[in-house]
Amino acid sequence: MKSLLDIxxxxxxxxxxxxxxxxxxxxxxxxxxEGNKTHLWYAIGAAVVLCASALxxxxxxxxxxxxxxxxx
Numbered sequence: 001m002k003s004l005l006d007i008x009x010x011x012x013x014x015x016x017x018x019x020x021x022x023x024x025x026x027x028x029x030x031x032x033x034e035g036n037k038t039h040l041w042y043a044i045g046a047a048v049v050l051c052a053s054a055l056x057x058x059x060x061x062x063x064x065x066x067x068x069x070x071x072x
Contacts, residue, residue: 006057013043013053 020043027039 003038003060006060009053009057011062013050013057016046016050016053026040 023039023043023046027036027043030036030039
């Protein structure tokens, strides 16, 4: 069974993914040659949060499987 922290990190990662995609969409679709840079910074920040939480989930679950011996 997953721990509560793994579930919270997964939910944070999914929310950060949605925010990053939405903010990048707003940056690309805004009028003007440069777009609205604030949306780009929000998208970058959400992507950093996404990577950090995904890394946290991965590092907490690496090598957590039970060892199965050949004789069993």
